[in-house]
Structures are given as structure tokens and as C-alpha cells.
Amino acid sequence: MHSTVLILDFGSQYTQLIARRIRATNVYCEIHPFDVDPQIIQDMAPIGIILSGGPASAFTENAPRAPQIVFELGVPVLGICYGMQAMADQLNGKVANALAREFGYAELMVEPCRLFENIQDRVNAGGQKILDVWMSHGDRVDALPPGFSIIAHNAATPIAAMADESRQFYGLQFHPEVTHTLQGCAILDRFVHDICQAGSDWNMPNYIDEAIGRIRARVGNERVILGLSGGVDSSVAAALIHRAIGDQLTCVFVDNGLLRQHEAKQVMETFSRNLAVNVIHIDARRQFLERLQGTSDPEQKRRIIGREFVEIFQQEAARIDDAKWLAQGTIYPDVIESAGSKTQKARTIKSHHNVGGLPDTLHLELLEPLRELFKDEVRELGLALGLPRDLVFRHPFPGPGLGVRILGEVKYEYAELLRQADAIFIEELKYSGWYEKTAQAFAVFLPVKSVGVMGDSRSYEYVIALRAVQTEDYMTAHWAELPYTLLAKISNRIINEVRGINRVVYDISGKPPATIEWE
Numbered sequence: 001m002h003s004t005v006l007i008l009d010f011g012s013q014y015t016q017l018i019a020r021r022i023r024a025t026n027v028y029c030e031i032h033p034f035d036v037d038p039q040i041i042q043d044m045a046p047i048g049i050i051l052s053g054g055p056a057s058a059f060t061e062n063a064p065r066a067p068q069i070v071f072e073l074g075v076p077v078l079g080i081c082y083g084m085q086a087m088a089d090q091l092n093g094k095v096a097n098a099l100a101r102e103f104g105y106a107e108l109m110v111e112p113c114r115l116f117e118n119i120q121d122r123v124n125a126g127g128q129k130i131l132d133v134w135m136s137h138g139d140r141v142d143a144l145p146p147g148f149s150i151i152a153h154n155a156a157t158p159i160a161a162m163a164d165e166s167r168q169f170y171g172l173q174f175h176p177e178v179t180h181t182l183q184g185c186a187i188l189d190r191f192v193h194d195i196c197q198a199g200s201d202w203n204m205p206n207y208i209d210e211a212i213g214r215i216r217a218r219v220g221n222e223r224v225i226l227g228l229s230g231g232v233d234s235s236v237a238a239a240l241i242h243r244a245i246g247d248q249l250t251c252v253f254v255d256n257g258l259l260r261q262h263e264a265k266q267v268m269e270t271f272s273r274n275l276a277v278n279v280i281h282i283d284a285r286r287q288f289l290e291r292l293q294g295t296s297d298p299e300q301k302r303r304i305i306g307r308e309f310v311e312i313f314q315q316e317a318a319r320i321d322d323a324k325w326l327a328q329g330t331i332y333p334d335v336i337e338s339a340g341s342k343t344q345k346a347r348t349i350k351s352h353h354n355v356g357g358l359p360d361t362l363h364l365e366l367l368e369p370l371r372e373l374f375k376d377e378v379r380e381l382g383l384a385l386g387l388p389r390d391l392v393f394r395h396p397f398p399g400p401g402l403g404v405r406i407l408g409e410v411k412y413e414y415a416e417l418l419r420q421a422d423a424i425f426i427e428e429l430k431y432s433g434w435y436e437k438t439a440q441a442f443a444v445f446l447p448v449k450s451v452g453v454m455g456d457s458r459s460y461e462y463v464i465a466l467r468a469v470q471t472e473d474y475m476t477a478h479w480a481e482l483p484y485t486l487l488a489k490i491s492n493r494i495i496n497e498v499r500g501i502n503r504v505v506y507d508i509s510g511k512p513p514a515t516i517e518w519e
């Protein structure tokens with residue numbers, strides 16, 4: 001339906017960034033693993049192909065290769081970093097270890113070519129066009145493949161970009177997708193619009209109309225249920241499906257006792273009062289806490305919570321006459337991360353709860369209208385559908401909720417203390433303007449007691465840890481450098497207002513090595 005740019009992933013940290021930059025130019029693109037079946041590429045009929053970076057060295061024996069069809073379809077190809085090296089190697093150039101590795105800023109001298117037309121950062125004294133770029137490589141192309149010429153160089157990397165203009169094959173040793181490459185977005189824009197000749201048919205108003213058409217065509221007049229968490233993804237999915245099929249949609253909101261303060265009330269009000277969507281509120285607080293009793297292993301807790309969710313959805317599906325569909329807020333990163341490459345297996349760090357892994361007995365078909373969208377696109381869609389801003393820009397909240405923010409065994413008493421502390425933290429972040437400057441922030445309950453002195457007497461109470469991070473993709477994250485005065489105020493309020501807490505600490509671990517959630 002849309003003209004599509006294909007991105008083949010060789011395992012770069014930045015592959016999703018490439019896709020987001022392309023989408024931002026109003027062009028639809030999809031990421032597939034580098035070893036995707038050539039038939040899928042053929043059927044997709046992409047208007048251009050981008051080869052991502054990656055950790056491998058193209059001259060080693062088992063290095064990943066692009067399927068040969070990439071160079072035979074007659075469409076433009078752009079290789080980035082490892083993608084350029086793989087292209088050079090496969091088209092009979094030469095790749096070797098670089099004498100000087102380059103990590104970080106680099107200055108490139110640029111030659112005239114179609115890819116860099118009208119693109120430059122500055123001109124040096126000799127009239128030479130200069131690009132300021134960001135590099136991250138230890139290998140380099142040492143000999144051009146036949147038909148190519150050099151379009152950028154510097155002392156460390158004589159072939160820093162290459163082109164075969166007749167076949168429209170381009171290679172960049174630097175990373176145009178990172179913001180440190182000043183003209184990076186302009187270069188990607190030029191590649192997709194001027195070289196691949198993509199139109200600008202990927203935008204939210206179009207997407208809403210198409211998505212509504214697709215939902216109506218698939219669902220007909222059958223009934224749909226949707227697990228609504230009040231988080232961004234399931235809320236936007238609910239609003240979109242409701243726009244398409246109205247009362248045929250019933251949302252099921254489960255209070256599992258592991259929600260934040262006043263969350264159940266807020267979600268019910270937003271959806272049933274303001275948006276006129278059918279929402280069933282299931283009070284399963286007791287059930288979840290009972291099942292979790294005595295369990296302190298994080299993975300075990302996640303499994304128990306996931307299982308209870310499924311059980312409840314199953315009961316509700318049976319109750320809502322003839323629901324044939326289960327809708328979910330699955331978004332594009334979920335799809336990419338669970339697909340991966342056939343040859344590269346990632347280790348499980350933690351099993352993220354999702355409604356995935358549904359039992360066969362559920363007999364429901366899945367409806368996932370956000371499967372193609374990134375989080376920022378989901379937010380844009382939410383606003384276009386008229387959802388309130390504070391819902392759309394909410395920090396993500398994990399499915400297992402406070403269950404993974406209370407370390408070890410979950411108890412009602414702990415959840416209550418955590419809810420109060422978390423509410424104070426978030427309130428102060430919002431008040432100071434820091435909520436929008438962080439991607440995710442929350443309190444964690446530590447079931448250890450420490451000694452303090454309050455009002456001249458000894459106290460012996462629990463600890464709250466505060467976590468606030470800055471991240472774009474949640475795969476890596478920096479701890480947020482909150483002002484000391486703000487931390488002081490929050491700590492002071494929590495210790496004064498939450499009876500049972502006498503110590504507050506701030507988490508200063510990055511991801512990696514720590515994860516964002518503590519369990």
C-alpha cells in the first residue's frame with residue numbers, strides 16, 4: 001500500500017534509530033534481520049534498501065552477508081558502517097582492520113555526488129566541502145569494489161564513503177542516524193526522497209483512516225475485547241479500535257493490587273466517562289496477592305502475574321457473548337525484539353510480561369493495530385485521536401506493575417508504602433518540570449530495615465530507592481541528573497509523610513549494566 005524502504009539489521013545498536021529517522025521523513029520502512037528469506041524481500045518490492053551497522057568484521061569467515069538479491073533488484077542500496085563493509089566485501093572490494101580506529105567525532109572531506117548534493121556543514125579555506133560526522137568502527141574498506149568511487153575521506157579513513165552512481169549503491173562508514181552527525185537526517189532524507197524517489201505517504205491522518213478501514217474489514221460485526229492497562233499503548237489501541245467499531249469493543253481493566261496510587265479510579269474515569277468506551281473493571285487485588293504469597297524470585301513472580309492476567313481475560317472472554325477477538329497494544333519494537341535473527345540468539349534477561357503466550361483454549365484471534373508503530377508514533381496517534389496529553393505522555397509502566405518494584409516477596413503493606421512514596425516522587429517531578437525531562441521515573445521498595453532517629457527516638461524502618469532515567473529506546477539508559485535540591489525535597493517529604501520509611505536512596509546505575517526496573 002505504501003512504498004516501503006527495507007532495512008536489513010546486522011545487529012547495530014542503532015538500527016531502530018535508522019527506521020525512526022526514515023519514518024520521520026514520512027516514508028514507511030520495515031526492519032528485517034539480515035538473513036531474512038529472499039522471497040520476503042522480493043514480495044515486499046522495496047523502493048530502496050538500507051544495510052545497518054553491526055559488530056561483526058566483514059572479512060571473517062562466518063561474517064553475516066546481505067542476501068544476493070539486495071544487489072540484483074535494481075533499487076538503490078545504502079550501506080551504513082558494517083553495511084558498507086559488507087557491501088564492499090560482497091561486490092569484490094576489500095575490507096581490513098583499520099590502522100586507526102575511530103570512535104566519536106570525525107571531520108570528512110566530501111566529493112560532489114548525488115547523495116551529498118546540497119548537503120554540507122561548512123567549507124574549509126581551500127573551498128573543500130566538510131561534513132561533521134560520528135564514527136564507531138575498527139575496520140574499514142581498503143579497496144573499492146569495481147564501479148565505485150570515493151565520495152568522502154579523512155586521514156584515518158581514506159574511503160569514508162563510496163558510491164556507484166550508475167547502480168545507485170552508496171556506502172557510509174559514519175552513522176547518519178545519530179544526532180551527532182549534524183547532516184545525518186538530511187542525508188537519509190536525500191537517500192529516500194531523491195535517490196529512492198519515495199513519496200511522503202506515511203503520516204498520522206492517513207494512518208488513522210487506513211487503520212480504521214483495516215479494523216472494520218477484519219472484524220466485521222464481531223465483538224472484540226482488549227486488556228486495558230491505562231498505559232500509552234493499550235489506551236491508544238483502545239481509542240483507535242473504538243473509533244473503528246464503537247460498542248463492539250469492550251475493554252477489560254484489571255486491578256491486580258499492583259497499580260499506582262489512584263490509578264484504577266483515573267483509568268476508569270478517563271475511559272468510561274470522558275471517552276465513552278465500554279470498560280469492565282475487574283477487582284482482582286486479593287487474587288493476585290494470594291497467588292504471589294511466599295514467592296520472592298523475580299522470574300517466578302512475573303510468571304505468576306502473567307498467568308493470572310491470562311486467566312482473567314479468559315473468564316471475561318467467555319462472559320462477553322461471542323467475543324472472537326483479543327486486541328493488544330503490541331508496538332513495533334515488541335515485534336522486532338521478539339523476531340530477531342535466525343542466527344543470533346539473544347539471552348533472556350527478564351521475561352517481559354505481555355498477554356503473549358496465550359493458551360490455545362482461549363480461541364481468540366489477535367487484533368494488534370499498532371504493530372507497525374514506534375512509541376513516538378503511537379503518541380502522535382493518541383493525540384490525533386483526542387486522548388488527553390497527560391495520558392499520552394505518561395511514562396511507561398510495566399505489566400507486572402509494583403510486583404517488580406517491591407523486591408522479593410510482595411505484601412499488601414509494602415505495596416501501600418510504595419504507592420505513597422511513588423506518588424510523592426512523581427508529584428514533585430511534575431511540579432518541578434522534570435517529569436517531561438525523564439523517560440521513566442519511579443520508586444522501588446526495599447524490604448530491608450535501617451536505623452534512624454526521628455523526634456529523639458530510634459526508628460527501624462524500610463528503605464525507598466528512587467529511579468529516574470533518560471533514554472530514547474529503553475534498551476540503554478542514563479540515570480537522570482536530578483538537582484540535589486529536588487532530591488532533598490523528595491527525600492524529606494517521603495520520610496516525613498510515609499510512616500514506615502526512614503531512608504531514601506537514589507539509584508545512579510546506568511543500563512547496561514543495571515536494567516531500568518530492579519527486577
Ligand SMILES: Nc1ncnc2c1ncn2[C@@H]1O[C@H](COP(=O)(O)OP(=O)(O)OP(=O)(O)O)[C@@H](O)[C@H]1O
Binds near residue numbers: 230233395
Ligand atoms: N492492569 C491491566 N489490566 C488489563 N490489561 C493489562 C494490565 N496491565 C497490562 N495489561 C496488558 O498488557 C499489555 C502490555 O503492557 P505494557 O505495559 O507493555 O503496555 P501499556 O501498558 O499499554 O503501555 P505502556 O508501555 O505505556 O505502559 C497492555 O497493552 C495490556 O493489554
Ligand SMILES: O=c1[nH]c(=O)c2[nH+]cn([C@@H]3O[C@H](COP(=O)(O)O)[C@@H](O)[C@H]3O)c2[nH]1
Binds near residue numbers: 353519
Ligand atoms: O510491559 C512490560 N512488561 C514487563 O514485564 C516489563 N519489564 C520491564 N518493562 C519495561 O521495559 C523497559 C525496559 O526495562 P528493563 O530495563 O527493566 O528491562 C522499562 O520501560 C520497563 O518499565 C516491562 N514492560
Ligand SMILES: NC(=O)CC[C@H](N)C(=O)O
Binds near residue numbers: 012052056139140
Ligand atoms: N558500527 C559498526 O557497524 C562497526 C562495523 C565493524 N564491526 C567495525 O568495527 O568496523
Ligand SMILES: [Mg+2]
Binds near residue numbers: 229397399
Ligand atoms: Mg504498561
